[in-house]
Amino acid sequence: MTRPVLFALLLLPLVAHAGNLRYAEDQAPALLNPVYGSSMAEARASELLFEGLYTDNQELATRPSLAESSELMPDRLSMIVSLRTDVTWHDGQPFTADDVVFTITAMLDKASASTEYGRVAWITSAEALDAHRVKLTFARPELHPEDKLFFKIVPKHLFSGLPLKRSDTFRTKPVGTGPWRLTQFNEDNSISFKKHGDHRNATGIDEVTLREVADKNYQAKLVLYESLEALVRVLPRDIAMLQNNRKVELYPYQTNSWWYVGYNLNRPGIANSQVRKAISALVDVEALLAPVGTGARVSGPFVPSSPYYNHDVPLTQADAEAAEAAFVAGGLTRIGEAWTVAGKPVVLTLVAHQSLESVQEVTINLQSQLQTAGIRLEVQFLDDAAWKERVWRNHDFDLMLSQWTFDRNEDIREQFHSQGSRNFVGYKNPEVDLLLDKARDAADPFVRKATLREMHAKIAVDQPMLFLWTLDSYAALSIKVGNVVIHPFSFFTFAPQWKMK
């Protein structure tokens, strides 16, 4: 099918109901169970459907959501959370303490293999005292435990028990307590949501539609043609077009998001630090970034405006001579144009998620840079299921191209601690583990800041990843949508206050 025809089809559902907000995702989430969240598209949709005990107010300070109040015990080792009594699930069932206990237990359950384990690992037990009171017990004294109770709650009555499975039918029939309820997954991969009539807060938007628009080149045009009201991320090349259109407004928002090429340290050759150093020295990162958009290069696992970013750590530079020396030190031999090990040319496999923005431009460019220098790179684009299987579960790759997006806490423990659940590259450095522990336990912000900057420097030396860049993030919204305040991570947290004109 030709592109113009595709575009025409995308325009078909032109007639929007008043009060309907349609937004685009590159790929619609196939799974809407917050116990297994992994992508930003899922996080955004979850924000419409589900709620946590606590959430952010517009000043990004903690405020109760499903909780009504809480009492921290004097020893700070437990707290009692009193729940709201006016909350119902989208199927009409009442929300109770059992749901909270079930959610926490499921996330902690090793057999359930929740991606959210790290967010509840500090809780040792959850107990329902009555229908609307929960007692939480902690591993260590906590100063402000409500700050950690943002994870989404799922309904116990829709699961048959533990362990939970990623394949549970709940994934496509999610029921939450949030301001919108899911009405259906549509054949065109769009997802429809309607206002949850029993929700305690009125919303200015009756319906929300998540439209999958895989070709990002069309997303901006769909906003201009009024087939969408919102883009969560605008391609840099579309910014000029949208900036000059009076029906649309751009909203810059801060995301702690950075791109990287991960080295699989479980692979013998790549475990050699000289080899990693050599590969990194072959890459001209500026040349990779140029076609992707505006942004800033990063030298480590934070964005440059982060309190934890260490500005003394230099950016990697393409340096063919340094790469050659490092390859030789790493035991490789150059035969003709190719670098070899035991007489065989080095061939590396790079995996990338197929929906990663500009993934083809970046990988082709990277492939070309390495090929020119004598390293063959085989690229595999994976769909979501294959990505989870290959990267998240089996760690089956040589190199991976991806990005991480963090909320404002920029907590990289899961990515870089040797026990981290998202440490897909298999990075282990006892010193870094200690620094991560020290940062977590620090009572003084100056100490935490300095500790994580020190850790940044150590990780940059180890190079478990080639850190690439952070991109400027823009949302675009039709001027028909008013009162827009965007949450920098979850995007839709304040959408109930948005107004459709």
Add this chain to the structure above:
Amino acid sequence: MGGASRWAARLACMHVVSALVSCTGDSPEPPAGKTAIDRSWMAEIVKNPEAFTTRVQGSREGWIALHANDWRGAVAAGGDPAARAHAELERFHRVLAALDAEAWRRLGTTWQDRSTLPADSLLAWFVGAALLDSGRDTEAAAWPSGAPLDPAIAARKALHDKIRAGTLGLASLPAAEPLRRESVEGGVRELPDPWRLRTHARVDAAATTPPLDATLFSGEIGVTLTLPAPATDGVEDGEACRVAVRALDVDLDVWRLTASAAANDDGRALLEDLQLTEGTRARLLVDRAVAALDTGRPHCALALGQLALDHEAPRVIGPINSPTLFAVVASAHLHVGRPREALDALDVLAADWPETAGVDETLNTLVVLQGMDRRGDSRE
């Protein structure tokens, strides 16, 4: 070639010299029925490009720098634009100084709210000093004050006093932060100089003389941007500010089309090369954003700042994005409770404005403090 470069080339090539009219306020009375924009310096440039060329020829480098929001460059070039550049610098540093004081206040109160403000630290004294220096005496009274206990701090304060009095130059102020280091278990607390930015603002203010060309490349084009009244109940209507800008944009779009159609080739070229409407719009919005901040309307200031930004080059200072724009956005973000976003705006200033290092660190510490008990989330 960028707009500024093209303009520079054009200035070098244009030879037509005619009487001064446009930029000094002595232009002929406009015909009845003209809009405010039609009577502005911006319109005069498009209508009388030769006069404009003549006007700026005497201080060409300075005007080019001022147009690009390179204020230090304009000061260095001297001539008429230098006074305007000093005024811009004064406002920029004033906004930053206010931001710095607010960052100190929030750091102190947030820490105090956690009941862990370290008793052995001079941090509380620094909070008081920053607030006192910015004229927030009532709030400063809640914090320790008096003569600095530490001789090094007392010496720094005396140095600031001398610079502000004109006895010493700004160059005598050590550039490096921090002013004070305190040992703490597991690390060091580093407290930046709480007076630095206000001293910069004072020095800039002293150098500001009545500008000869009061409005050229300013946001003053006679347009009144009607913004909602200052919030009295703490609830602000940021959306109303966006609506006001949309109305302004309609006027500017109409003016641009009609002015372009009426202009000769040189006038049209200047309209495009100088990015006249875009740059003027941005300056006007920044002016109003500063006013909104000064009158307690940070949501409005934030909306105006975001709408002023050149999104095609969001991290580049140039004819559209001025340093004050980023200072305003940072300050507005802090006032609406988003210090992490304020850091993003300040990051743009870090390389060229080293005096922002202190306020950047204070905000860094505040952000870390606010997240001390949080458990982060991350997604691919």
